[in-house]
Amino acid sequence: MDHESNEEQTLASNLQSLSFSDPLSNQFNSLNDLCYEISSLQDLASRGSWLSILDKVARARKLSLLRKPHEHLIYLSYNVLALTKLRQYGDAAEELDSLEDFDSAQYKYESYPDHYPNRSGSMVPFALRWLHAEIPHKLGKRQETLDRLYTLLDFVRTKLKERESKSIDVCFDRWKKKEAFLINAISCHHLSYKEFGVCLTLLQSLLNVDSLDPVLLSKLGYIQMQLGDLDGSKASFNRVESLMKEGNSGALLDEVEFKNLICRNKAMIYLVGKDYISAVREYDKCIERDPTDVVATNNKALCLMYSRDLSDSIKVLESALERVPTVALNETLVVNLCSMYELAYVNHGDIKKTLSNWIARVAPDDFDSSCTRI
């Protein structure tokens, strides 16, 4: 009893000392303390309601509901993200053009001491820098995007160097994550242009830092498989399996996710060996463990088709859309289903229309319905 009240006292005095030393101590009680109605924006984004986000931002601007400089920037970031998601790239570019250079004094906390006493540094949300880099590619200027991404990577690495010796681990970790994020984003660009050599080099650089990430190792395996290096991919997948045996990566994946990853990798090996029956068996194990494993479901359907069982392959995809729509509804799965419809039905227009109508009711705003090829 005494012990507890002692603790209470200590806690109270800690809070008091905090509020004395730092007037901003209550700033992080809830999300909305960070920025006006941010939790609502977050919620809309999770539901894919990007049109509503555009409305909300427009309304906040019109009614002057945002009072602090950083709030304008944050709302602008959501706006640019929404426009990009909705494939309105020209408008997104315009929004970005309305900004000053990111490093200008206008976006530094210390430029507004009344709003942000005792705070300094850049208030630019990192996502905005990243979107600024990605937009040119969407407008057909691929090289500009690559240049900006590599420059941004340099920027991140400079930030890391500056913070290496400081004691705030959380801060350093966050910049580390940004670095990894950028390297992955750059790899994505090279991958989509089949520049496998560069991808492998980038992946190697990531693995040199952390060769214990089973997801990263698996992706290395997929790239090796995609370019035809089957022996290489087997070696990578074996490495993932031995990680499981060594008990690594509890932090990155939970048990079911890890088991499913390994089964899916095994299934890919069977698939490239044309042993579709064994591949389906592995995918079934995944689906039983986790009915929302849409990669297993999608790939299982393809295996069925390659085994001459077009009817069942269609059933697998249709059933997934019915059972777990928010997980299963993605453009790739729909493309596959429509290809199967085109093969299975001479008059496939009707069935595709039915699918398309269902999608229109259920899909998020950013769903690209051109994938139905109607």
Add this chain to the structure above:
Amino acid sequence: MSSTPGPHSLAFRVMRLCRPSFHVDSPLRVDPLDLFTGEDLFDDPIAASQLPRLFPQSGNHKAGESDLTYRNRFELQSPTDAMGLSGLLILPQAFGAIYLGETFCTYISINNSSDFEVRDVIIKAEIQRERQRLLLLDTTKSPVESIRSGGRYDFIVEHDVKELGAHTLVCTALYNDGDGERKHLPQFFKFVVANPLSVRTKVRSVKESTFLEACIENHTKSNLFMDQVEFEPAEHWSITVLKADEHSSEINCRTREIFKPPILIRAGGGIHNYLYQLRLSSAQMKVDGSNILGKLQITWRTNLGEPGRLQTQQILGSPIARQDIELQILDIPSLTVLEKPFLVHLNLNNQTERNRGPFEVWLSQDEPREEKTIFVDGVQKLVLPQVEALSSTDFKLNLIATRLGVQKITGITVFDTREKKTYNPLLDLEIFVDAD
């Protein structure tokens, strides 16, 4: 046989089944903290300690719980999500190009889009070339008894492509339609087979070795992974593959045991060179006529390991004809220095059954086709005594090189002074001349 006139109950649907691909897609997913916090906010230790609590990161998604939002289209679970390589496979979206050496695989579905059942269906699939027809499928011996209205009969056929040019997949169905009328439906699907690679070879003889340089050029629209490139030597030849030394940065790399850089030849004109050293395994086997070195066997892979295989024609070395007199190099210095005399130790072999000689040996100056850079140092003509039948004699040529780099010792001429017969050119030899 042409198509029976009038509407058909059946129709063929065809889809080429090359291997699927991993779908790659820029996912436009972010870490939410990167969206609603200023990038330097975490420099503040209070923010650093408070904020993560507000927004727990990855590891959120529990398997089995159906997340009823589209959160995964927006939020990054881990940085690797940004690679856009989820593992989802996508079906081939176009017919694509077909190349010699690949396997043509296709899904064929015959659909009954009429309101009536069709019966006794004989289905055939053939590949037609200029003058040949290759049967891939034939249900004549066991016809499909019936295909109901709205029903389908599917099959998958494969064909190893061994010829270039136009091909036609001919699908035919012979069936009794709803009225009992026997109908014939042919459908034709054309495709063209192109040449995926060209192989250029160069053969050089240096000392006792023959070097074969093979350059493979990729004419396809995809990068080609060279799975196996093997030289199969002809009889009596043995072969070693020569590879460049690895760069030290590759040897020290931590990931080396996981990952060996693949040989990938770029699409549309990329090349890769291979170097082989060949040696004659039995010393005196010299056969008249052309000198066949062997063949190159190439296996490449594209998408998800889709294989292709080709073999070159026989690759020829320089022809060897049987000579009365034969010259052989016994010894040559490993280092030749510019403008410093060097000795080449030769052996003259009398392969006839009579005594020959005496001989005179010199370096011929008659052919200025390539500028001469190697000369005899000292007395220009060397005299050799008579050589008995089927035996040989050793001698040395004192030479000097006047230019750096790869140079040819050429035009070695042997003159039989008694028979007044000239033998040349014998034995061209390449050496490397170094600076002092």
